[in-house]
Amino acid sequence: MLAERFHATRALSEALVAPLSDADATVQSMEDASPAKWHLAHTTWFWETFLLRDHLPGYRLHDERWPFLFNSYYEAEGARIARFSRGLLSRPSLAEVLGWRAHVTEAMAALLDREELQPLIELGIAHEQQHQELLLTDIKHALFQNPLGPAMWDGSPDGAAAQPDEWIEHPGGIALIGHDGAGFGFDNEGPQHRVLLEPYALSGRLVTNREWSQFIADGGYANPALWLSDGWAWVQREGIGAPLYWHEDEHFTLQGWQLRDPDAPVTHISYYEADAFASWAGCRLPTEFEWEAIGQSADPAAGNQLDQAGPVQPSGSDSLFGDGWQWTRSAYLPYPRFKPAAGAVGEYNGKFMNGQFVLKGASCATVRGHSRASYRNFFYPHQRWQFTGLRLARDIP
Numbered sequence: 501m502l503a504e505r506f507h508a509t510r511a512l513s514e515a516l517v518a519p520l521s522d523a524d525a526t527v528q529s530m531e532d533a534s535p536a537k538w539h540l541a542h543t544t545w546f547w548e549t550f551l552l553r554d555h556l557p558g559y560r561l562h563d564e565r566w567p568f569l570f571n572s573y574y575e576a577e578g579a580r581i582a583r584f585s586r587g588l589l590s591r592p593s594l595a596e597v598l599g600w601r602a603h604v605t606e607a608m609a610a611l612l613d614r615e616e617l618q619p620l621i622e623l624g625i626a627h628e629q630q631h632q633e634l635l636l637t638d639i640k641h642a643l644f645q646n647p648l649g650p651a652m653w654d655g656s657p658d659g660a661a662a663q664p665d666e667w668i669e670h671p672g673g674i675a676l677i678g679h680d681g682a683g684f685g686f687d688n689e690g691p692q693h694r695v696l697l698e699p700y701a702l703s704g705r706l707v708t709n710r711e712w713s714q715f716i717a718d719g720g721y722a723n724p725a726l727w728l729s730d731g732w733a734w735v736q737r738e739g740i741g742a743p744l745y746w747h748e749d750e751h752f753t754l755q756g757w758q759l760r761d762p763d764a765p766v767t768h769i770s771y772y773e774a775d776a777f778a779s780w781a782g783c784r785l786p787t788e789f790e791w792e793a794i795g796q797s798a799d800p801a802a803g804n805q806l807d808q809a810g811p812v813q814p815s816g817s818d819s820l821f822g823d824g825w826q827w828t829r830s831a832y833l834p835y836p837r838f839k840p841a842a843g844a845v846g847e848y849n850g851k852f853m854n855g856q857f858v859l860k861g862a863s864c865a866t867v868r869g870h871s872r873a874s875y876r877n878f879f880y881p882h883q884r885w886q887f888t889g890l891r892l893a894r895d896i897p
Contacts, residue, residue: 528587731772824889
């Protein structure tokens with residue numbers, strides 16, 4: 501089973517880049533994003549470094565120069581190219597990177613049945629799945645920079661079905677939060693601990709494009725009373741007046757420019773925008789604990805999530821998972837008694853617990869089965885190139 505999941509994950513990464521040219525796969529549109537070719541190479545570096553190099557006797561690196569190019573942020577693994585320079589790597593070519601991937605995938609066959617390595621292999625699979633989502637959102641941002649509006653895949657998205665405006669109530673009380681230790685979980689999901697909740701309600705659906713258009717029409721981006729101080733400064737400084745990728749009645753997708761579906765969930769919004777909209781709507785953002793307490797009874801594999809290579813776009817459902825990652829008002833901080841893992845893999849999540857906010861759920865670009873109620877995605881409050889959306893919360897007296 502683990503071997504099947506490993507091979508399926510490796511194959512999906514390669515299927516996602518199949519429509520791309522070498523030039524498409526090399527471009528880097530901003531420092532927050534990475535080239536598609538770099539994602540393919542970095543995930544391969546991860547397998548070669550933490551599995552093959554360290555656990556397969558006699559294994560030799562495919563190319564000893566490449567760790568400098570494809571290490572991301574692991575200080576314990578030494579020097580690396582600056583993040584903003586990843587788009588300058590015209591060599592190795594896409595074909596060479598794919599050849600390296602094939603070499604590493606084949607070599608990993610000797611390790612997949614070793615029981616003591618299964619936790620590390622599980623981490624490697626989850627790591628590559630994270631990069632599959634990043635690959636899609638990064639290439640979308642890159643293609644958006646092209647005035648031709650190129651499509652990665654042909655066709656038009658299916659229309660979204662309008663979802664009822666219902667609320668899920670929770671009585672409050674003591675909730676057990678965090679990963680319970682059964683199956684795989686990232687280090688930042690634990691340890692499990694207790695949290696006291698006041699009575700609240702969580703919206704049964706995500707905020708839609710139609711509702712966001714109403715927010716804009718009502719002067720939402722021009723009313724400082726709705727915005728956090730840092731958010732208002734960001735709006736003024738960057739000239740923000742709509743979600744990323746919006747232009748008049750259209751928005752940019754991986755299928756090029758398309759008419760915007762009013763019933764589809766809004767995505768590509770920042771924490772600042774989500775908080776301002778919630779204030780305008782007379783609601784608030786949920787805490788990560790409120791979201792998780794309700795999410796524990798939901799199916800994490802439901803909703804609109806990534807099943808295979810092809811167009812991804814929010815379409816709307818009544819699931820807590822899928823379509824868009826959902827901003828919470830919770831700062832990304834360690835849970836009580838959190839300790840990072842020993843060694844370089846301990847740098848995976850813990851060192852980023854500063855200045856970011858937690859998002860819950862999954863998006864249309866999240867590999868189905870990757871997320872769970874305890875999953876803690878995290879981004880800085882101004883970032884919005886991911887499929888980030890909004891589910892409202894409100895207090896119950």
